[in-house]
Amino acid sequence: MANQQQQRMAATASNQADAQEQQLRPVQQVEQDKAFEAYYLQQLTKEFANDLDKLRSAGDFREQSLGVLIAALNQGTACFSKEERARIGDAQLN
Amino acid sequence: MSKRSHNTEDSSRPPKRPRNDDTQPPEEILYARQLQDLLVFRQDGLQQLRNAINSFKAFLESILYHREEPNRPRQLSILREYLESQKPADSHDLDKPFLTQLWQAWSFANQNNNDHFVSAVSSIFALLLKVLSGLIDFKEHGYLLCRTVIQYQHLRLIKRGLDAPKHKEFVISPCLRLLIEVVGFDGGQLAGELYKRREQTFDTNSLRRNLGLVRTDEDEDDAKRRVSVRTLTVRYVLAHIRYQELGDKIDILKQRPICSALFQCLRADPSDVVAEVLRTTEQNVLKDNELQRSSKAAVLTTQNLERVLDIATRSSERDEQTAIMAFNWLKAVCTITSFGIQRPSAWYPPGTTNVDLSRTAKSSNDAIDMGLDSLPFYDRESPVLRNTVLLSFVQYLRPQSNLKERELMLLCFKAVPELVAAYFAEKSSQLEPKLTNTWIGYASFLFEIVNLPLPEHAGSVDDEGFAQLPPQSSIVLESILPKPLTQKVLTRCLNQSSNLITFFAVRILVIAFQKLRQVRKEFTIGASESERPDLWNEAIDRLETEFTERCPGIKDTITAFKRLPDDEEHLAQREATTKLLRLYHEVLPLEALEEQFDISGPLTNALVSAQEASGPTGLRLPILENLLAIARQSSSVRWFHTQTSLRFSPVVTLLKLYLKDLTNRTYGDLLNHVLVHNSILCTNNDMQPCIQPLFVLSASLLDDPDDSVFHFIGDCFSRASRGPIKYQDDLDELAKSFGYEPESNDQVSLLLAVVAEQAKFVAARPDKEQKALVRWMAHLFVLHMDQIPESSLNVSQLYYRVAEALPSIKKSKTKVERNTTALQVRIRDLMSIIHQPASQQIARTAANTDAEELEEAKIAFRSIPEEPTSHPELTRWINKDLDLAFDDDDIAPLILCLSSQDGSIRQQAYAQLRNLSKNVEASSMEEKQQLHLLIAELLETYESHTAAFGIAEPLPYLASTFAARALAIQLDPAHFLYAKVNHFLLRRPGWNIRSLPPYWIRETLLSTPSDNTNITSFYWKEVQWVLEWLVDGVRTLADAKILLRSGVLEKLMVLPGCEFEGISEKAVKEKVMEIVWRVAEVGIEGADGLVKSCAGLSWSDIVAGGWKKGRQRVAKAVGQAVISKMGLSNIKAWQGTKLVAV
Known part of the structure; x- marks a missing residue:
């Protein structure tokens, strides 16, 4: 169940990232960013599995809550510099 | 509630009473006369007329x-004949329209309150006009009908309806349908008359009431079949907005109740009506540049936006689809200034950008300067807001639970940064920690707020x-750090x-600290451009103080960090926390000093982990970098x-980690810092930054x-750090013993002295170790x-000392020196790796325009040809007649082979050219001499x-390309440079390559042309020839060095500033830029x-300034190419704007 949720979250996050990808960037950079985002989100879902379960069963969990939660987890990528994202993403790709 | 179905057997209700009328099935219209006979009004024949109207209706619908x-065609002919027969004899006769x-x-039915008959007649008029609108041949009849409709006595009937x-x-x-047809007839020609x-x-x-007559119990299909009064009224109002001239449109928009009623029941309207409202308001009101903002604002009230x-x-x-359309409409309204409600405003409320300097204390000696406190408004009054409508709209949004509304809000804040402070001033909510979805939503919304980009020019929207x-x-x-993020809340x-x-x-x-750092940079630039930098500096201090009061102390972060186990399950948390600690040390160092944080333990663990994994991976890499950055500031490591x-x-x-990842600046900078500190x-700012002792050591x-x-x-590091004075004395004594100045040791690292001292102990080590x-x-x-x-x-003296203790080093040294190519390759590789991030950084930090400029340069200039x-050119000429070989241009490529990087190719080319020379001498060619x-x-x-220079050094391309181009001149005695080239060749048996470019600059740029017939024209032709040669000739570093050392470049770089006559300015300027x-x-x-x-950098800027806009980019691109090649940090270091790592 937790795995399915993680996969679902990762898939939704990936779609959101695609939609936000408005600026034209080199293909390599886009791939690195995507790989980094997927890795980062996977790491977070692993680290906070218990807290995320609690949120899912909380009384204020609505239909839109999942999207908000994924966006919230994913926004942390902004704390990383482009170089860091590229470096870690690149390592994930290889 | 939907209408009962016909088939439903409902015994609880009495059966429906059958309608008692004489309604007959519609009669087929076969000729015009039939219509004339049927559509006749008699007071006693209303039912017949009604039947006739039904028949006419069926006829019109068929058309x-x-x-x-x-x-x-027959139906149209009947209609035309009938309408012709109904035309009045006198168009001004109101009694017989x-x-x-x-x-x-209609008039009779109206007087007798026969509503059904009124409805039938008005419907047939609306239908007839609709039919006529679509038939271009019936335009005249349509106009006639419209003009009849807008006669006063008829409008009275309509108004009653x-x-x-x-x-x-x-x-x-x-009645509404009839009016809609009149407004839109022939592209709204009569809309003004109607208004x-x-x-x-x-x-x-009346309109306001009708706009409220909405049917709430219908689904979309029913609404399409039975159009409601509201829908028709909306279409009627929109038709007016669409077709009226500016003055009438303004007048309509002034009627606020109508604008409000138009949007009031939007939620219940069918999708097509919503789309029509949004499309018409956007196209015909918001995008109408002639309309004033106040008129547009009538549509954009807070309620309408909601x-x-x-x-x-x-x-x-x-x-x-409708939802997306509405969302895009809102996005446009909130971000486009010309749409009416968005007014540009960032961090300056009106009237706070400037102050009369002559009245401030700074300018008068007898008053005390109170700094920012002397400004009456600064941090005192609640600021005046320019975007009140947008503020009340954003208050209505729910950014914590709806991502679309968050997006909209962030767009508003990005477009109008003044809203951020105003929004939080009115919101009293706090971020009390509790693990709920609401808290997560709110926290992530605040993150987005903090992550918003800084407004340009520190929030000044003036163009200046x-x-x-x-x-x-x-x-x-x-x-x-928005208001809900108080110190108390964050600490909790x-x-x-x-x-x-x-x-x-x-x-x-983390994101707040990063933003504070950006703001500080921006304020520093603002201070440097302001007449009152003291005020800017005071503002920075004040901001940092307020920030410190709002953010929690470092001790809470340290506690949070200590709670985190160092395992794979907490990597993201450790990364974020170490980054925050690093930012405390870098952005607010004084705050960081308040709490002792022993970094040694975590750093050692991170290093152990990196060492075991042969380099950190994933999030462990930024964690290690963060810890290293903290350690740099710490004295306990x-x-x-x-x-x-x-x-x-x-x-x-x-x-060791640095050697595995030479692009890592954190490692390199820290190593430099620790070893130099x-x-x-040693370090020396005069040295090229890349040629640092660390570079040599690496x-x-x-x-x-x-x-x-x-x-x-x-061991050597440890010894040097323990006794630096001892080793420095050793070095000084050494220098003294050989008669050198002690200052000559400035660029000798103590490491070498320690190595020299320890060499004798190396001799005692096992063979394998000793060799290594x-x-x-x-x-x-x-x-x-x-x-x-x-x-x-x-x-060298230190080396001799080592050689005394370790004689085997002489062999190794000779081996290393003999293999100079390998050594140079090693240096070049290292330099390219070390400088890679700098160039990447340039590409990354430079805005898109810079990337475009570089791209443009590549397009504008031919790329340097690769070998x-x-x-095949080595032997191609042998198979041809000599004349033909010269004519086919086979010799020039052969000459260029002398500059090949491959020594064997050069040797072959040399041999071939020698043969060629003999053949030419023996030939009967006219130009053989x-x-x-x-x-x-x-x-x-x-x-x-x-x-x-040794056989390994190829001939510079400047020489070979010159020879190839001179060859073409020798074959063409009419060439404008023929005399000068021959004069040059007769001077000496060989050429001094370094003097080649200056000679030709002197002979062309600084001399008169050989051909005196048209001095200006030939002068520029000669100069152009030289420029083209130089462009072609600069292919390797050796060529560039010749130009740099001979002073030719300076002379050429003057050219773009010259007056150009007889030649295209572009031809010369661009050639110089290309060189x-x-x-x-x-x-x-x-x-x-x-x-x-x-x-070069200032020069490219100056040249760009003198060019037209379209070409400026090419000039700027040259500057960008220089920056990207050399590395911004190196340039800054040279300029003195950044200290080299000390």
């Missing part, structure tokens, strides 16, 4: 919907750049048992002390020697002497070049020389 296509019979019937009671929709609707009679046609009260928002984000039953005064710190602070978040809450708080703080858990001391471990490596270790070397280096150490030492000394020639004398892998002379001189030049660009492109030393010797 309108093309039901009988074969009969259509067009279609008199029907108007009389519009004002009918609410439940009589069947009366109101046909003139607005008492009858556009009565506000109603559109309901459609966009809160209406679950609405189809997706930075304002004279700084923005108010209370306003700026809300964008960095950091001390929560829920890791997720702590993590979110840490991330917000024992860099040279070997610990039990680490195989080497921290600094040697770091050195402890006087182990280059000496690229072979990945075994651990004994690193243990030895660690000797090999490393040989590399170290050779590289030192080669790369830092200023220190070579002293280093082909095969060289000149050609022979040229080739002989070229060969002579090549020989003397190899004699001077400069190539000099930068061929290597870092080229770019370096351009910046340091020729002021």
Whole structure:
């Protein structure tokens, strides 16, 4: 169940990232960013599995809550510099 | 509630009473006369007329919907004949208007309150006009009918219909349909006429009431079938907005109740009506540049925006397309200034950008300067807001639970940064930590707020750049740490048992610190451009103080960090927390000093982990970098002390990591910092930044020697750090004993002195270890002497000392020196790796325009040709007649082979040219003497070049391309440079390559042309020839060096500033730009020389300034190429704007 949720979250996050990808960037950079985002989100879902379960069963969990939660987890990528994202993403790709 | 089905058997209700009328089935209309006979009004024959109207209706619908296509021409003919027969004899006769019979019937029914008959007549008029609108041949009849409609007595009938009671929709609707047809007839030609009679046609009260007659119990299909009065009224109002002239449109928009009623029931409207409202308001109101903002604002009230928002984000039953349309409409309204409600405003409320300097205390000596406190408004009053409508709209949004509404809000804040502070000033909510979805939503929304980009020019929206005064710190602070993020709340978040809450708080703080750092930079620029930098500096201090008061102390972050286990399950949290600690140290160092944080333990663990995994991976890499950055600021780290858990001391471990990832600036900078700070490596700002002792040390270790070397280096580091004075004395004594000045040791690292001292102990080590150490030492000394020639004398003496203790090093040294190519390759590789991030950084930090500029340069200038892998030109000429070989241009490529990087190709080319020279001499060619002379001189030049620089050095392309181009001139005696080239060839048997460019510059640019017939024209032709040759000739670093050292570039760089007559300015300027660009492109030393010797960067800016806009980019691109090649940090270091790592 937790795995399915993680996969679902990762898939939704990936779609959101695609939609936000408005600026034209080199293909390599886009791939690195995507790989980094997927890795980062996977790491977070692993680290906070218990807290995320609690949120899912909380009384204020609505239909839109999942999207908000994924966006919230994913926004942390902004704390990383482009170089860091590229470096870690690149390592994930290889 | 939907209508009952016909088939439903409902016994509880009495059966429906059958309608008692004489309704007959419609009669087929076969000729016009039939219509004339049927459509006759008689007071006693209303039922017959009604039947006739039904027949006419069926006839018109058949035309309108093309039901009988074969009969259509006949039907149109009948209609025309009938309408012709109904035309009045006198158009001004109000008693007998067009279609008199029907108007009389309407009037009679009206007098007798026969609503059903009124509905039938008005419907037939609306239908007839609709039919006529679609038929271009009936335009005249349409106009006639419209003009009849807008006659006063007829408008009175219509008005009565519009004002009918609410439940009589069947009366109101046909009148509205008729008016809609009149407004839109022939592209709205009569809309103005209709609006003139607005008492009858556009009565506000009536329209407002009708706009409220919405049917809420219908689904989309029913609504399409039975159009409601509201829908028709909306279409009628929109038709007016669409077709009225500016004045009438303004007048309509002034009627606020109508604008409000238009949007009021939007939620219940069918999708097509919503789309029509949004499309018409956008196209015909918001995008109408002639309309004033105040008129547009009538549509954009907060309530109207809220109603559109309901459609966009809160209406679950609405189809997706309409929701997207509404959302895009809102986005446009909130961000486009010309749409009316968005006014540009960032961090300066009106009137706070400037102050009368003559009245401030600073300018008068007798008053005390109170700084920002002397400004009456600064951080005192609640700021005046320019975007009040947007503020009340954003208050309505729910960014914490709806991502679309969050997006909209962030767009508003991005477009109008003044809203951020105002929004939080009115919101009283706090972020009390509790693991709920609401808290997560709110925290992530606040993260997005903090993550918003800084407004340009520190929030000044004036075109002039930075304002004279700084923005108010209370306003700026809300964008960095908004009001709900109080110190108390954040501290509680950091001390929560829920890791997720702590993590979110840490991330917000990370982004806030990063933003504070950006703001500080921006304020520093603002201060440098302001007449009152003191105020800006005071504002920075004030902002930092307020920030410190709002953010939690470092001790809470340290506690949170200590709580986190160092395992794979907490990597993201450790990364975020270490980043926050790093930012505390970098951004607010004084705050960081308040709490002792022993970084040694975590750093050692991170180094151990990195060492075991042969380099950190994933999030472990930024964690290690963060810890290293903190350690740099800390005095508690024992860099040279070997610990039990680490195989080497921290600094040697770091050195090993650096050797694996030479692009990592954190490693490099920290190593430099530690080793220089402890006087182990020297530094000198005069040196090229890349040629630092660390660079030499790294280059000496690229072979990945075994651990004994690193243990030895660690030992040397440790000894040097413990007794730097002892080793410095050793060096000074050494210098003294050889009669050198003690200052000559400035560029000799203590490491070398320690190595020299320890060499005698190396002799006692086992063979394998000794060999590895000797090999490393040989590399170290050779590289030192080669790369830092200023220190070579002293280093040589140290080397001799080592050689005394370790004689085997002489062999190693000779081996290293013999293999100079390998050494140079090693240096080049290292430099390219080390400089890679700098160039990438440039590409990344430069805005898109810079990337475009670089791209444009590539397009504008030909890329430097690369040497082909095969060289068929070596033998191509042999198979042809000599004349033909010259004519086919086979010799020029052969000449260029003398500059090949491959020594064997050069040798073959030399042999072939020698043969060619003999053949030419023996041939009967007319130009044989000149050609022979040229080739002989070229060969002579090549020989003397190899004699001077060694056989490994290819002939510079400047020489070979010159020869190839001179060859073409020798074959064409009419060439404008023929005389000058021959004169040049007769001077000497060989050429001095370094003098070649200056000679030709002197002979062309600074001389008169050989051909006196048209001096200007030939002058520029000669100059152009030289420029083209130089462009072609600069292909390698050797060529660039010739230009740089001979002073030719400076002379050429003057050219873009000259007056141009008789030649296209572009032809000369661009050629010069291309030469400069190539000099930068061929290597870092080229770019370096351009910046340091020729002021290349300022020059490209000056040239760009003098060019037209379209070409400016090309000039700027040259500057960009220089920057990207040399590296921004190196340029800054040279300019003195950044200190080299000390």
